[in-house]
Amino acid sequence: MSEELIIKTNGEDRRVEPGSTIVDLLQSLDIDPRMVAVELNRVIVRKTEFENTKLSDGDEVELVHFVGGG
């Protein structure tokens, strides 16, 4: 029996399956990995590492992208 992990994504709590990777998280949110920058516990995750990076309980993830600005 494996329990779901609780991670914070952009400040909101989210449940994910144990063993989930960044790629899984992005897929569950319908986010194109090419269009996002990812920070895991304040450390940037390179795009090439998305599928190798597993999430742990209590992780804090920031998903950012470009928007209009001056």
Next chain:
Amino acid sequence: MTTSVTDPIETPLVIGERQFRSRLLVGTGKYKDNPTMVEAIGASGAEVVTVAVRRIDLDRTKEEGILFHLDPEKYFLLANTAGCYTAEDAIRYSRLAREAGFNEFVKLEVLGDQETLLPDVAGLIEATETLVKEGFKVMAYTNDDLITACRLEDAGCVSVMPLASPIGSGLGLINPYNIRTIKKRLSVPVIVDAGVGTASDACVTMEQGVDGILMNTALAEARDPVGMAHAMRHAVVAGRQAYLSGRMPTREIAVPSSPTTGMMD
């Protein structure tokens, strides 16, 4: 019958070893809709376009992001650190921007005050020093103080960007003397950022000798952003050409333009 006029050839704007034809840089914020933004940016002739870095709205991930509307192959996307009030935040946003983006340039903002959005100079210098060591090409939004501008250049900025007046104020060039002084002293390109409101502001600013202008609100909040973008494109070229041509002196007495001899009795 009309005669066609060929404009003088303009030298490129060089920032951090990248060359640009246009000396008008524009932002992408505050437009009423994306089609207006795209058309205005097109009319401006700008090649460098700023963007901000923000959390993805997890409830609206299917909405088209800015990269859908502005092709990164066509435009040079310059990420900013808008909204950052500490060096630490600005550094964090810069690193994420580089990861998300297409180049190592950053328009560095470290703000000191919410009402005026004036910069925190100490924070700017601290962030610049860290970012330069990490290989960033830092273009620093700053105030119009000469000493601050010199410190930012010393810290390794590839461009210093003094404000004409506060962001979004549309007050135009409040202190031409300060901007002129900064331009005469610095070696890196000086690009005036913030406060330009209408075409005459842009023209007067370029007449101080600066290398370029960055504007956002002047276009986005014009009644006709596309029309204003055309005006600004001309204004930046006109101001630059006037500067390069060396204006006439001012004087406090009149000197006639027509001959004083040959008048009838």
